[in-house]
Amino acid sequence: MMDEVIEQETIVWKGYLACFGNDSCLIQSPWILDGDCVFGADSDHTTLTVAAIQLMQSKGCNLDSINSLQDVEASIITLTTGVEVVQSSEDESVELSADWDLCIADDARVVICKTDSELELELWQPEGTIEVDADFHQEITAAWQRECAPNHVSQGAYISKQQYYEGAAARLTLMGQELDGEMIWPPRQMDNNGLAIPQASTSLHGVATIESWTKLAPAGAPSEFSFRAPILGGITTVFVRFEQGPRGVFLLVDDEDNNPKIGDQVQFVTRRIYAQEAFIRYGLKCQIIKE
Amino acid sequence: MVDVAVIGAGQTKYGNHPLGLKAMWAEAATNAFNSVDNNFEAKLVEEAFIGSVAFGGAQLGNTAAILTEHSGMKGCSVRRVENACASSGFALRDAMMAIKSGEADIVVAGGIEKMNDLSAERKRYWLGVSGDTEWERLAGLTFPGTYALMARRHFHEYNSNHDDLVNISVKNHMHGFENEVAHIRKEVSFEKAASGFMVADPLTLYDCCPTSDGASCVILAADHVVREFTDDAIWLKGSGAGSDYLALHDRHSITQMSATQKAVAQAYKSSGLSVNDIDLAEVHDCFTIAELIATEDLGFANRGEGGIFAREGRGRRNEGDVAINPSGGLKSKGHPLGATGTGQAVEVFKQLKGIVEPARQIRDAEVGMTHNVGGSGATCAVHIFGRDR
Numbered sequence: 122m123m124d125e126v127i128e129q130e131t132i133v134w135k136g137y138l139a140c141f142g143n144d145s146c147l148i149q150s151p152w153i154l155d156g157d158c159v160f161g162a163d164s165d166h167t168t169l170t171v172a173a174i175q176l177m178q179s180k181g182c183n184l185d186s187i188n189s190l191q192d193v194e195a196s197i198i199t200l201t202t203g204v205e206v207v208q209s210s211e212d213e214s215v216e217l218s219a220d221w222d223l224c225i226a227d228d229a230r231v232v233i234c235k236t237d238s239e240l241e242l243e244l245w246q247p248e249g250t251i252e253v254d255a256d257f258h259q260e261i262t263a264a265w266q267r268e269c270a271p272n273h274v275s276q277g278a279y280i281s282k283q284q285y286y287e288g289a290a291a292r293l294t295l296m297g298q299e300l301d302g303e304m305i306w307p308p309r310q311m312d313n314n315g316l317a318i319p320q321a322s323t324s325l326h327g328v329a330t331i332e333s334w335t336k337l338a339p340a341g342a343p344s345e346f347s348f349r350a351p352i353l354g355g356i357t358t359v360f361v362r363f364e365q366g367p368r369g370v371f372l373l374v375d376d377e378d379n380n381p382k383i384g385d386q387v388q389f390v391t392r393r394i395y396a397q398e399a400f401i402r403y404g405l406k407c408q409i410i411k412e
Numbered sequence: 413m414v415d416v417a418v419i420g421a422g423q424t425k426y427g428n429h430p431l432g433l434k435a436m437w438a439e440a441a442t443n444a445f446n447s448v449d450n451n452f453e454a455k456l457v458e459e460a461f462i463g464s465v466a467f468g469g470a471q472l473g474n475t476a477a478i479l480t481e482h483s484g485m486k487g488c489s490v491r492r493v494e495n496a497c498a499s500s501g502f503a504l505r506d507a508m509m510a511i512k513s514g515e516a517d518i519v520v521a522g523g524i525e526k527m528n529d530l531s532a533e534r535k536r537y538w539l540g541v542s543g544d545t546e547w548e549r550l551a552g553l554t555f556p557g558t559y560a561l562m563a564r565r566h567f568h569e570y571n572s573n574h575d576d577l578v579n580i581s582v583k584n585h586m587h588g589f590e591n592e593v594a595h596i597r598k599e600v601s602f603e604k605a606a607s608g609f610m611v612a613d614p615l616t617l618y619d620c621c622p623t624s625d626g627a628s629c630v631i632l633a634a635d636h637v638v639r640e641f642t643d644d645a646i647w648l649k650g651s652g653a654g655s656d657y658l659a660l661h662d663r664h665s666i667t668q669m670s671a672t673q674k675a676v677a678q679a680y681k682s683s684g685l686s687v688n689d690i691d692l693a694e695v696h697d698c699f700t701i702a703e704l705i706a707t708e709d710l711g712f713a714n715r716g717e718g719g720i721f722a723r724e725g726r727g728r729r730n731e732g733d734v735a736i737n738p739s740g741g742l743k744s745k746g747h748p749l750g751a752t753g754t755g756q757a758v759e760v761f762k763q764l765k766g767i768v769e770p771a772r773q774i775r776d777a778e779v780g781m782t783h784n785v786g787g788s789g790a791t792c793a794v795h796i797f798g799r800d801r
Contacts, residue, residue: 275537278545288546307547333568333666335560336613343554344536356552360561360660368661370551370561383568394550404550 131247135172135390136161136374136408138247141180145234147245148173152253158228159253161375162261162353163392167194167403169231170223171391174202177233186219187233193225196286197403201293201391257352264348271399278343285402292404293391295325297367306367327389328410329361332368334381345395359407361387374406386410415801416511417638417645420448420631421761423754426746427595428528429625433471434482437462437524440627440751441483444520444758448631449642454484457631458516461506463499463523464492464750467538468530479524494750496542497698499523500628501753501784501793505651507632508795517637522629523755525748535623542787544659555698556612556620558660558788563614563701566667572719574606574614577700579722581605581618581743584697587729588740590771595624595746619700624746628755635801646764649779650683650796652676658790669789672709676783679794687711690796691777692735692763694756696785697742703727706783707736710794735774738763753784753793760797 132139139148148169152161170193177184186205189195195206207219224232267273288307290296297306298321308321336357342350350356357373359381373381374390387407394404422443424436431439445452462476471478476490493503500523507521527535540554548558566572582605588594600618608616638645654674660666680686693710697703704718712734713721721727727736739745739759742752760780762768779798786792 278537278541278543278549280546280550284546292550333561333565335557335564335615336610337552337554337557337560338609338611341554341556341611342552343540343549344533345549346552347533347536358552358557358561360565360666370548370553370659370661372552383564402550 131249132176133249134176137169137172138249139173139176140245140247141176145232145238146173146177147230147232148176149231149247150229151249151251152229152258153250154253154255154258158230159258160229161253162349163375163406164229165393166191166225166231167197168391168393169229170198170233171201173231173233174198174204178202184221184233187221187223188219188236189223189225191223191225193223194401194403197293197391200289260352261349264352265396268348269396269399269401273397275345275397279397280402282400291321295327295363295389295405296321297323297325299323304363304365304367306363306369325363325365325367329363329369329387329407331359331381331383331385331387332362333360333383334358345397357381359387361407371405371407374408381409414512414514415635416508416648417633417635418630418648418757418761418797419633419638419641419645420444420452421629421758422447423593423628423751423758424626425593426624426626426748426751426755429526432529433524433526434479436526436625436627437479437522437629438483440522440524440629441485441520444522444629444631449644450640452631452641456518457485457488457520458518459507459510460485460488460490460520460522461493461503461510462490462750463494463501463503463753464525465494465496465499465542466492467525467527467749468534469538470526485520495791496786497696497747497749497752498784498786498791498793499750499753500755501782501795502653502791504630504754504757504795505653505793508648508651511632511634517634519632520629521632521754522627523748523751523753524627525750526625527623527748528625539623547659547661555788556615559699559701560612560615561660562666562705562788563699566701566705566719567614569667570716570719572704576704576719576722577615577619578602578605579725580697580700580703583722583725583728584703584737584741584743587738587772588744590769591740591745592769594740594744595622596740596744615699615701621698621742621747624748626746626748626751626755628751628758630754630757630761644765646761647798647801648795649798650679650681650685651794652678652680652682653791653793654678655791656789658787660788668705668715669709669785669792671789671792672706672783672785672794675792675794676710679781679796683796683798685779685796685798689779690734690781691779692738692760692774693781693783694739694759695736695741695783696752697737698747698785700743702785703736703741706785710781710783712736729772730775738772738774753782756782756784757795757797764797764799
């Protein structure tokens with residue numbers, strides 16, 4: 122099976138590098154440090170897995186569920202892709218019943234493959250990797266460790282786990298409401314006449330246009346980003362309009378300095394936003410579509 | 413309908429204030445009481461509306477009760493009014509309506525915020541709690557960011573530019589320089605303001621108001637009791653308020669504020685006055701772009717021409733069409749969130765009475781306006797004051 126994977130060309134997908142075969146998909150971070158594949162500023166195995174499933178779905182693969190022995194945020198994967206994660210730690214006796222396995226490497230790579238596949242991850246050498254600055258990588262990794270600590274709590278503005286999940290479908294899949302031929306996003310309870318709006322049932326197209334943007338200096342960033350903003354040199358937020366009308370604000374992926382312009386088109390990728398009380402809030406970030 | 417007058421008004425100096433909440437409020441209330449010409453006592457107050465975000469959480473509950481307890485008003489009916497930065501603008505409106513309803517004759521409206529006794533980390537937690545937490549803040553936005561989005565879009569739609577914002581900053585620093593209660597009493601050159609440290613591109617440090625401590629208090633009275641206290645009352649001639657979507661992305665436009673437009677339309681209608689009658693306006697310039705947009709929404713400039721208005725200096729004290737922010741505005745006078753709205757009313761009261769520092773006095777001032785915005789425009793209260801009833 123792996124030979125088949127090796128023959129595939131590198132696919133640049135959602136800010137990652139991937140190769141795709143008939144019954145497998147390998148995806149990895151583009152960032153390399155001393156020959157090892159490492160995560161960027163806002164990725165982890167969960168975001169890689171989401172991207173891998175989305176790539177497979179875009180190629181027509183029919184995944185209902187995947188087995189996973191490793192620790193990924195199953196609820197985020199399911200909410201974002203619709204794919205159930207059958208999860209078990211080694212000392213539990215849950216039957217891994219799915220036809221697909223999720224295999225997580227020690228580095229920033231994951232593979233989704235048929236359960237009977239035999240993989241040799243080392244064989245694939247993707248094009249388009251980028252050497253990451255060692256100090257940057259060390260600092261951003263340490264910042265995430267501090268941020269993900271259980272005692273990292275919030276005062277002031279706070280989004281609870283319940284509130285996060287209440288808006289998760291809209292946040293992760295751009296699920297909106299339809300009313301009189303118009304799309305409403307993010308979803309709301311009632312219209313301007315005080316009438317209930319039908320439940321969210323349609324996703325916005327995954328392309329939008331930048332109408333405005335700003336880059337916040339580290340000191341101006343919300344406290345939720347206070348560990349990472351100084352390392353990143355600030356955070357960039359874009360104000361976009363979707364093709365169906367609604368507008369929204371999103372962070373740029375990897376917080377990279379890629380000079381957004383009004384009129385630029387963006388697509389959406391799943392990434393970490395921030396963490397508090399050991400709970401990572403995932404969401405969509407924008408990636409500028411380069412011509 | 414009962415007419416409502418302002419018979420007294422006072423405030424603390426804004427800035428990094430050495431006093432805590434209770435002492436600051438007592439100082440502002442005492443200054444207001446002492447500004448009444450005759451016979452005023454704190455125990456006469458029947459209702460008190462005190463605006464505050466309760467920044468930092470020091471006295472998050474029952475804020476108004478403890479403040480009135482420490483200013484001679486224990487026992488009167490009190491409540492905290494919270495509408496972010498527009499808290500005391502709405503406290504003023506609520507106080508006016510209490511008198512117009514006939515339920516009370518003497519009512520206090522005020523506001524207070526203590527922002528600078530927090531650690532930098534705790535302050536960061538609290539800044540931006542009035543924006544849309546679930547969608548905007550998750551996208552990394554606090555108010556510098558939301559106003560930066562408005563600014564860049566205004567530049568794009570109307571060919572305004574950052575120099576227009578610099579002109580606003582320079583003007584407000586010039587106005588505030590002579591104001592003894594202003595937080596930042598420092599004039600800045602165009603060149604310096606144009607080259608400030610970038611806070612939220614395209615907004616620099618000189619586009620942003622400071623975080624201030626401060627308290628302000630105004631005393632309102634029903635027309636039938638005014639003469640017991642003064643022969644020179646300032647009349648609250650018009651009031652309006654509006655609201656809008658909290659998040660920018662839900663609004664029809666991010667280069668105008670419909671809450672301001674609704675509020676000012678009501679205020680003009682209820683006062684029987686128009687934009688041409690306004691001699692001075694205390695405008696909510698938490699960021700310079702907010703003043704630019706406000707000059708359009710309030711009718712001082714045509715839509716899209718707020719930049720030209722600023723460029724031509726039409727808001728300069730005793731030089732332009734109307735004096736915009738003669739106090740220095742939030743930019744120079746300061747912005748102690750909950751105190752700002754009634755602090756604007758203190759300035760208009762003193763301008764119309766002719767008792768500000770002589771160098772700042774607006775000549776022949778007859779009618780003044782206050783414009784107080786909550787957050788990025790979700791709420792707005794506008795009031796019009798006049799020397800004539």
